[in-house]
Amino acid sequence: MEFLAQLPQNLVSGLLLGGMYALIGAGLALVFGVMDIVNMAHGAFIMVGMYTTFVLCTRLRLDPYLGLLVTAPLLFGVGMLLHRLLIERVAHASHMNQILLTLGLSVALVNLVQLIFTANYQQIRTSYSDAVIRLGSITMNVPYVISFALATGITLGLYYWLMHSEFGRALRATAQDPMAAQLMGVNVRRVQSVAFGLGMALAGAAGALLTPVYYLYPTVGANFGLKSFTMVVLGGMGSVVGAALGGVTLALAESVGQMLVGHELKDAIGFVVFLLVLLFKPAGLFGGQRA
């Protein structure tokens, strides 16, 4: 009875968080699902997005949501650069080397940030941080609602763009068969760089949207690293929209599941789901078509 009474609030909380998870999942889906690069640094990228937003907000007094307009393009550029400098060199090597390289990158990024900002927990406050929307017994924190709306918008926009633009076609062609795409006149190297940059930009955007509702510390990305793979796997590997849905599903599962297993085991839910899906439904929950 108590469970049912609290269910609506938990569904809403989960859904709002799910918006951010969707962005995180979509970002990794581009890199891992589509480009087949196992990126262990995705969580660290989110962290970098959070700290970028934090700096813009505390030093330049830029509203975190406006900061998104700087953070995402900046991380896009950094992502392309990282692709050219590092990732490309292991794109054709074994997955193991990709894992180890990106793991090293993650360790380096986390500790670089710690060197600059210390390990202190930090957060930002805005004039609307405390604002709350009430719908009957359900309450929604305004920054959460804004973050959710923006995240959903970005995810849908990305999906539309991938399905209808020239680049989207080139990306899908490259993902299916880079050799054939190359022969058809696609600049494969460029497409791959852009895809990696986009993945990092989405991680950065998720970070920017999380900043007003979360807090930051150098290892915060670890909360999202393995989870982002769960989202991609839930969504059926190659599908960007699937991974976004996977993100929402995971957030809902955590939010509702913690009513049963408690807050401290909620992360275990995602990992167990991850293993079950891989073992029993490797095509993901939402089919296996490529976006």
Added chain:
Amino acid sequence: MTRWREAAIPLALAAAVLAVPLVVKNPYHLNVAILVLVWTTLGAAWNIVGGYAGQLSLGHAAFFGIGAYSLALTAHYWGWSPWAGMAMAVAVSVPLAAAIGAITFRLRGPYFVLGTLALAEVLRLVVLAWRDLTYGAAGIMVPEIFPGLSRAPYYYFIALAAIAAVGTTWWMERSGFGYYLTAIREDQETAESIGVNAAWYKNLALMISAAFTALTGAFYASHLMFIEPDIVLSEPVSVQMAVVAIIGGRGTVLGPLVGALLLVLASEIFRAQFQQAHLLIYGLLLMLTILFMPGGVLGEIQHRLRLRAAPRPVIGTTFSSSHESSGQREVG
């Protein structure tokens, strides 16, 4: 005769390792040497699965932690001696490895890596939450195996463990078992098609690896005298085991020793010299290794030597071999 000559160098090396306390009397230096050997043992144990069988586990903290908690809990609840606790650690880790193997070996490539990572995390969260049994994050005191002032007994114990673990890989390189594992690493389908029971050999490798890891975990717990889940079950423990073997040389006998020497000594020196930057350097080192010598230090040396000498039958191949799945090709 050749066998004896083959064994001469390893035996001499083992003797040299055991002789260290005769020369190094300073407890601090001896303690650093103990840490080097702890990580050598762990690296060598990881190497059996991650190096020879090519199954990159990032979940070995599960075995390490189970080993540590086996000793701690049997001592705490049943008053067992640490030695019995250590036997328990090994006894528990083998079936655990069989269970984990049964789940994760159904996954391939990156999914295996992520699967091991996920399982170890689930175990950490459960140990953390199961306060009635484990005291959770409050941690638990662990009895010493060698009470008393001298660190030397600890050194001899872990030296023997390291020799056993490295010796196991040395033996593997010369046995059918090691040959099968390498074949599975290079191409599992082909290996299976010529009748290698891949599932069995991978599981066997994991069980041996887990036993050494759990033994070291129990030793480490007793060396620390106190454990909590974040110390013995967390992801960085898994990562460091892999990194030791990889920087030293995956799939080489002495790679873990080289990796442990490099990382532990570098950590001690960097800690004093560069303070805040030492973990950053650690990450950069891993990146540089993968980019410029993916076979690790020893792998690179062997590779260079092999280029000079006549080609030999390939057992410890380098790790720049290309992708098993997907149709991607070199472009641009």
Added chain:
Amino acid sequence: MRRALARLLAGALALALMAGCSSQPTGSPGPGGSGSQSGASTGPSGSGGSGSEDVIEIGVVTSLTGHEANFGEAQKRGYEIALEEINAAGGVLGKQLKLLWEDDASKPENAIAAVEKLATQTKVPLIIGAYSSAATLPAAQTATRYQVPFIVPTAAADNITQFGSKYVFRINSPSSQYARAVVDFLKEEVKPRTIAIVFENTNFGTSTAKAIQEHAQAAGFEVVAYEAYAKGAPDFKPMLNSLKAKNPDVVAFVSYLLDATLLMRQSREIDFNPKVYIGAGAGFSTPEFIREEGAGKDAEYTFSATLWTTDVKWKGAAEFARKFQERYGVEPAYHSAETHAALYLVKNVLERAGSLDRQAVRDALAATDMGPDETIFGPIKFDESGQNAHPMLVTQVQNGQYVTVWPREYASAAPILPTPPWSERK
């Protein structure tokens, strides 16, 4: 291309090293933490190398890197201010004090190595350390093994003074004392029927929550909820909602800073109104918690058991707070006060021992009897187990300030009870 990349990475490495070196003396450039040039970590210039005759070296182990680095930094700042004061006033036994820093990188295995190094490679008469209980316990055991006196300034796990060592002396109160203070205060001032206990599943959180539960049951309160949460995952609404449904008189939190902030903010959002919110120190007792960037007005009326406040009456506390604020741009938390007091304890002990012999120093430590005005952390006197009976305080946030409200003899105001519901607050 390959070479260019190598050069780039080498450049990054060099840059990182430079950054590491340049940021090391002043520590963190955290928000507002501006401009201080001092903070050189090893005493006055010209004091020479380790073998020098005119300095006394003291071993200090703390977490300057790793996930506890922020607390290690707070400890370091307390040491630095005390060190400067002591040396400026003529040092100890006519010599200047010098601290030998050992970073444990927030890892217990390094804390052991650090103590072993200090115990055997140097002649330090004693060692102070570390930060976390996980690192301090093995460090204390190692110091005991080498018969080096070991002062614990911060670590709160009860068992640190319970393994029968004659060399371990703790200044701060263990976590069980936080729990006792929380429950005693509630018993005397609130008399609740039901209590909900919420804690972060870390070492301090878990052990303190367990002690609160035991004391609360002994005091006859009904524990209606006993909920752990994972650190670093700040979506507490589902958990708070289930607490709200149980309608407890008291909610007791054992939480670190940002969790404390979010717990209070989200409690307001869901309109959760127990009679009392009380924290067991940590996040509920930091200067940042009551500031606008922290919980701000949501912190109002919250109680907390604590070890130290900037307005506490012990001599020098206010001056220390002012000096700290001036230099680091933030108010000191109790970690800094603890390490400041630790160094004054060292001065006191060495002067009484009259030598740097470790046995003599141990005996002097055991005989310590410092009055309430001899350190900024109050009186120091150790019991048989080496535990200082540090008086616990309970504070309440009133008009945006921590005010001591319990025990009565230290109180500067009466507690405001019960906590007004969110809807009736401005």
